[in-house]
Amino acid sequence: MSVTIHDVARKAHVSVATVSRALALPDLVADATRARVLAAAKLLGYQPNRAARSLITGKTGNLGIIVPDLGNPFYPNILKGAQSCAHQSSHSVLLADSDEDPAQEEALVRTMAKQVDGIVICAPFASDARLLKMAELTTLVLINRSLPGVPSVLMDIAGGMTQAVAHLVSLGHRRCAFLNGPNIAWSTRERRRGMRAAAATQGLNFIEFGPFEPKFEGGLEGADVALKQNVTTIVAFNDLMALGVLSRLAACGVRVPQDVSVVGFDDLLYATMCAPALTTVAMPMEAAGSAAVHLLLERVGSEQPERNNSGNRHKLPTKLIVRGTTAAPSARGTKVESAAKRVYSGA
């Protein structure tokens, strides 16, 4: 069908072994020979058959990446980073979507395991135990999930939270609502912990609400609940939720940032596109994808099943991006109070 190593060998008047070497270990063949082989290969447009190579080396040159939901705008940039990094190391990436289903996640790992050298799972939904089981099937790297024994790429959420709280406190906010994400999620626990620590350290008074769905709709709900408490600022679990908060606030006649400040997490593309633009803690998504692939490649390359733990956990820095949804609180909370009353008078 296609041009094989034999064709190249014949054309270059050498054996197939020499062709193979000239391509893979150039130092082992004489310069003249190598030149001849390379010329022949290029002339014929030879591309090694990866299946054949894989059969013998045991490596596929493929990496798997599993995301919970391709429709969630949080993941594409992770994919972008992962894809780009993999490509640089001439690896291909197999994409799969688990539909936020732990069982599906495991099934995907099981299927993929045979055809990849390793798998990156983004924000896995599976339990620790299941994840550990999957880790036996192939080399695993996690993004946004910490699990002893499995290397992972995390983002410095606590650090981001500290920056956000510092920003709000410096603006003069004292009463803050914090909207939680789903209880099962690692990132919810992480944010909560960060919030508690930062608030305690910096003397911010805050009330927790939730869990809410980490989506626009969750923000709608969250805003309703928070409005009742007459807070001057709302910190949302993520940007999607913050966008929902913004929308509900606008609908209730609460002005942002004059009446209430809003802070999100992630720094999605949309954060810059709404009016006012969202103040948010930027997550290094592309970097995370890239770091995860790096980690994977590193482990795959050097056959070391158990490495020292220090290299197992990458924590990437986050950064507060101040935009238009945060400002000093107005002297008194009257506006918010009346708006909240208005909303709930009928309910």
Place this chain on the structure above:
Amino acid sequence: MSVTIHDVARKAHVSVATVSRALALPDLVADATRARVLAAAKLLGYQPNRAARSLITGKTGNLGIIVPDLGNPFYPNILKGAQSCAHQSSHSVLLADSDEDPAQEEALVRTMAKQVDGIVICAPFASDARLLKMAELTTLVLINRSLPGVPSVLMDIAGGMTQAVAHLVSLGHRRCAFLNGPNIAWSTRERRRGMRAAAATQGLNFIEFGPFEPKFEGGLEGADVALKQNVTTIVAFNDLMALGVLSRLAACGVRVPQDVSVVGFDDLLYATMCAPALTTVAMPMEAAGSAAVHLLLERVGSEQPERNNSGNRHKLPTKLIVRGTTAAPSARGTKVESAAKRVYSGA
């Protein structure tokens, strides 16, 4: 390393050939034997090595999909549809990002060609000639690009435009600005054609502007230009651009939809999340991804290089989603005029 067909054969007391048959062509083996083989396979957790199979069958069970930019919110849902459809036919999908570079696109096809059964390219940037050349390397299916001889999945843009124009006309709009996307893009030509036809048919007076970058920034620019012309409505190339228009309009004190109506294209997630929510022509992105994979699998399955042309072009329906950015124009364009003057008085 792993469990092979030999292990299963030994366990089931049959030859490897029988195992192979029991799994692939169940009718060719006796019921009892098949049962024994299946049991052994399951017991050992046997998973056929796809590389080995691929080597002999010539099929990889992989599909490639190339998008111009993973960071663009238009593509993830196409990926979702493609991935899900491929998965249903037990194919894997190899993802690549061309960075909107025609050369990269071609390079990716060349690299992928060997390890996939076919490739879907979304909104390709390469020229017709180059695309045709790529089509010789592997089975190709295009999304959002029409090219004689290469099967493609398109969206009914003209139909969507007709709906949008009908909506605007019925609202009473007579002066419309239409913001074009990049001139090279197939979808720009398609929209322009649709707009001209719909406007002519329905008697809408419109002015074309652009090309603009099909992003938020392009919308910022576009709004500036359109405002000068004192139109009552703006139709943007896509949602990203429409969001930019919205933002600039808000910044200029032009109220939407009271002063100016805005219509986008795509129906991105964000279209529902801005305030007011965007009226837009929804593109069936997930369906397109799925349709493209279907087409690919169909062609790959039945080795027919040249099929009758009728099956080569799928046009998917689009639908206008009316939300908050469109309304009847105010009696007089005064407001817009003064706002536009304000903006440009200094420039």
Place this chain on the structure above:
DNA sequence: ATGAAAGCGCTAACAC
């Protein structure tokens, strides 16, 4: 209905 055996294209010992 089942088994034996010949490769698919490539790499990795092992010879020379």
Place this chain on the structure above:
DNA sequence: GTGTTAGCGCTTTCAT
């Protein structure tokens, strides 16, 4: 420095 050769795990004739 280069060639020969034995498989990698699987499917598929060809016998039986």
